[in-house]
Amino acid sequence: IIGGNKSPRGGWPWQASLRLKGFRRDTRLLCGATVISSCWVVTAAHCFKRFGVDVRRYLLRVGDYHTGVKDEFERELPVERIVLHRNYWAGSNDNDIALVRVRGREGHCLSFNRHVLPVCLPDRKERSDINRQACIISGWGDTGKSYSRTLLQGVVPLLPREDCEVRYGQKFTNRMICAGNLSEDKRVDSCQGDSGGPLMCQRSNGRWIILGITSWGYGCGRKDSPGVYTKVSKFVPWIKRVTKLK
Numbered sequence: 141i142i143g144g145n146k147s148p149r150g151g152w153p154w155q156a157s158l159r160l161k162g163f164r165r166d167t168r169l170l171c172g173a174t175v176i177s178s179c180w181v182v183t184a185a186h187c188f189k190r191f192g193v194d195v196r197r198y199l200l201r202v203g204d205y206h207t208g209v210k211d212e213f214e215r216e217l218p219v220e221r222i223v224l225h226r227n228y229w230a231g232s233n234d235n236d237i238a239l240v241r242v243r244g245r246e247g248h249c250l251s252f253n254r255h256v257l258p259v260c261l262p263d264r265k266e267r268s269d270i271n272r273q274a275c276i277i278s279g280w281g282d283t284g285k286s287y288s289r290t291l292l293q294g295v296v297p298l299l300p301r302e303d304c305e306v307r308y309g310q311k312f313t314n315r316m317i318c319a320g321n322l323s324e325d326k327r328v329d330s331c332q333g334d335s336g337g338p339l340m341c342q343r344s345n346g347r348w349i350i351l352g353i354t355s356w357g358y359g360c361g362r363k364d365s366p367g368v369y370t371k372v373s374k375f376v377p378w379i380k381r382v383t384k385l386k
């Protein structure tokens with residue numbers, strides 16, 4: 141996250157991370173992810189571009205705050221299934237969404253507690269163009285200097301589609317959301333390592349919903365180059381079908 145600040149500990153209990161197994165017992169951050177049920181997280185399909193879809197290469201971490209410290213509610217779990225959206229292909233960023241199933245025991249995957257909880261899904265017809273609604277992005281990705289060791293958050297306004305259309309042309313499809321700041325002074329943005337993580341907005345009933353998944357953009361925090369997020373509302377029927385959630 142560029143231009144963000146430290147999130148409160150446990151502030152985003154659905155924030156998860158996808159980690160790549162290393163040679164010894166170490167793992168490294170590959171992408172953000174978001175808990176949507178006890179067995180499933182949602183992330184970006186492009187997170188699997190480099191290392192493929194072999195479940196044995198990955199671990200899912202939940203309940204984390206400081207990557208270098210094993211927190212009380214932090215858990216690292218094996219992956220059981222990776223489902224890329226069938227219309228995603230590595231040549232574009234369209235349909236940049238994937239579901240990852242946690243491997244659990246006897247039908248039980250994650251234990252929820254105050255640091256591990258699912259976010260709400262949007263309605264299929266959820267509006268993501270309510271003028272400049274302030275939403276939150278979070279992650280351990282690049283800050284402009286290095287990756288962050290504590291979870292960072294940033295406030296980004298949802299932008300009119302035109303702001304991304306003029307900047308990105310046909311690459312910006314109607315399965316994407318445009319968000320960020322265009323001005324010189326307040327450039328909050330997601331960056332490498334944040335992708336797959338949530339763009340979340342609070343509804344008037346107090347609930348947080350995942351409106352977007354951090355996906356792409358031209359650089360990070362650049363003037364006139366907003367961040368682009370996968371528009372989750374377009375994929376809710378697919379998510380429900382794959383995960384069998386109601």
Ligand code: 4AZ
Pocket residue numbers: 329330331332333334335354355356357358359360361366367368
């Ligand atoms: C990336 O490389 C990336 N500023 C993620 C988000 C954005 C740009 C790049 C948006 O994963």
